[in-house]
Amino acid sequence: DVKVTQSSRYLVKRTGEKVFLECVQDMDHENMFWYRQDPGLGLRLIYFSYDVKMKEKGDIPEGYSVSREKKERFSLILESASTNQTSMYLCASSLYPASGAGPDTQYFGPGTRLTVL
């Protein structure tokens, strides 16, 4: 089974702090993603990466950056946390090319609930 792990389930930080959210997958997947999930808004894509050292902006990249130094690890960085970044953050990975037809199946981690005070 694919396993995607995230460094923390719950995190509390103060406004202005630099925050690192770590994600590790154990299935040698090329693609990795960061989403945030807020009530009434569903999941929104922040950044994704198709390969080591590659990154692409998603729909809401402002205020975030990412790092992918190793294939299995994808980090989300909040350079200066703000209260509007309080959210559930979900990491996912997928295989490329997809094993079958249609969009690649994404495997999600358990999420990190971040609170910024």
Next chain:
Amino acid sequence: LAKTTQPISMDSYEGQEVNITCSHNNIATNDYITWYQQFPSQGPRFIIQGYKTKVTNEVASLFIPADRKSSTLSLPRVSLSDTAVYYCLVGDIGDKLIFGTGTRLQVFP
């Protein structure tokens, strides 16, 4: 990417069959229909994907009519553990997944 529309919420009782319909009027020729399930405090997980007609696996069935403008996820004999949010997504290979707000299914004893 085609936009999807699904009910915000549904209620059911244990043992009943639940059908969740998703509308995707602008689906493209190469698009597939995929459903994910999300339990509270967990990330979404893939449950089923199809292109046309009917697909069945150990978790659910997916019915897709000939015009492909809608699809129905069918959960046979639901239990309390099926309480979750169900997302309908439409896209082609390599497309980004766009999750809407999904359908919140509540199963009662």
